Amino acid sequence: MANTFINRHGYLLIQLLVLLGLLLLLCQPLAWDIELPVQFWVKQGVVFALWVGLFYLNTNLLVPRLLFQNRVGGFAAAALGSVLFVMLASKLTDEWLNLPALMHQAFNPGETARSHKGGMYVNPVMMLATLLVLGISTSIKTVQKWQLDTEIRQSLERQKISSELSFLKAQINPHFFFNTLHSIYALTMINIESSREALHTLSRMMRYVLYETQSGTTLLSKEIEFLEDYINLMKLRLTEKVTVIFEKPQPVQDVLVAPMLFLPFVENAFKHGVSALLPSRIHIAIQQQGQAVELDVCNTVLPEKRVVMEESSGIGLANTNRRLDLLYPGQYTLAVTEKTPDNEYCVHLKLNLS
Known part of the structure; x- marks a missing residue:
């Protein structure tokens, strides 16, 4: 306006x-x-x-x-x-x-x-002045239409991006909620007390999803707290054969970030890097240098599971890539190593939030 x-x-x-x-x-x-x-x-x-x-x-x-x-x-x-x-x-x-x-x-x-x-x-002066009036008026109207068309095109593009982001968020949230409920359901058959604690954690997480993510951005500290709740929730159903390490910056310098942006990478690690029979490891690290935030997620590559980013988490990872393209064009780098020398699948995301 x-x-x-x-x-x-x-x-x-x-x-x-x-x-x-x-x-x-x-x-x-x-x-x-x-x-x-x-x-x-x-x-x-x-x-x-x-x-x-x-x-x-x-x-x-x-x-x-x-x-x-x-x-x-x-x-x-x-x-x-x-x-x-x-x-x-x-x-x-x-x-x-x-x-x-x-x-x-x-x-x-x-x-x-x-x-x-x-x-x-x-009169040549009269002729030239008349042609000048005609040329100036044509130029003004042409430039005005070009600028109006540009504004309309930009407005439509913003509406398209907003609608697409809303659709992607609507896909990510139920996807996460369904997987978490499935985990809690499995936990109720093993430990009632732990399942109660898990439900309390899930309710705190859902409050975050419902009330803290509506504006389109959230504080990095709240996003890390949400991620930590998710990790603790997943750890409740793991056996002693799984080692989970979570590192976060101390202290966190609050900057605005898109909500639930890191979750699909972490969710993918728990989906494909956990085994009930074989020793496995998940390492999650968040580092911050001013406006730059880096996320590293590594999980053990298990012989019975083939981890490919485009196929692994389906809705979650595919949508996260699209959200990154829409929200942070030219401001992020995403590197995926399918198998490191330590037999791990690793994702490295560097995000410039300036």
Whole structure:
């Protein structure tokens, strides 16, 4: 709205400056050291009215109805006809006011005024000024339409991105909620007390999802707390064969970040890096240097599970990649190593939040 306000008033100012320039051009004879007849100023007033009429006729009718509708031939014919009409009206005004004779007398005071009607003389200054009015009005309207089209295109793009982000979040949240409930359900069959603790943790997490993520950004400290709750929840159902390490910056320098951006990477590690029979390890580390935040998630590659980023977590990881592209274009790097020398699948995300 602010840009629209500035543009609207900016174009109004340009129009006023153009009209003022035309008025100054017509008033230039004031510098002549002669006494001009009243009819001359009447003629100047008529010419000014013709130019103003041509300016707004071209701006509001010819350009939008013909040029912008790809009717270039019709626009050229209408523009030429308008210029000829202005020149003809100016010529008829001269003859009606007998202006050539009066101007001759003004420049030659000793001679008697004679009629100078007739003739096909074309004033080149008048012609150039009329073409200039036509060109300026066409340029102003063209630039105005280009800027309006740009604003509409940007608005549609913002709406598209907003709708897409809402859709992606709507997919991520139920996906996470379903997996977590499944884990708690399995836990109730093993340890009732732990399942109660898990439900309390889940309720705190869902409050975060419902109330802290609606604005589109959240504090990094809250996002880390949410991630820590998720990790603790997952650890409740793990056996002693699984080692989980979580490192976080101390202290956290709060910056705004998209909510639930890190969760799919961590969720992916718990989905593919945990075994009930074989020793496995999950290492999650968040580092921060000013506005730069780095996330490292590594999990053991298990022989019975094939971990491929595009196929692994389905909705979660695919949507997270899309969210990164939409929210932080050119501000992040994402590196995936499918198998390190330590037999681990690792994801490294570096995010510039400045």
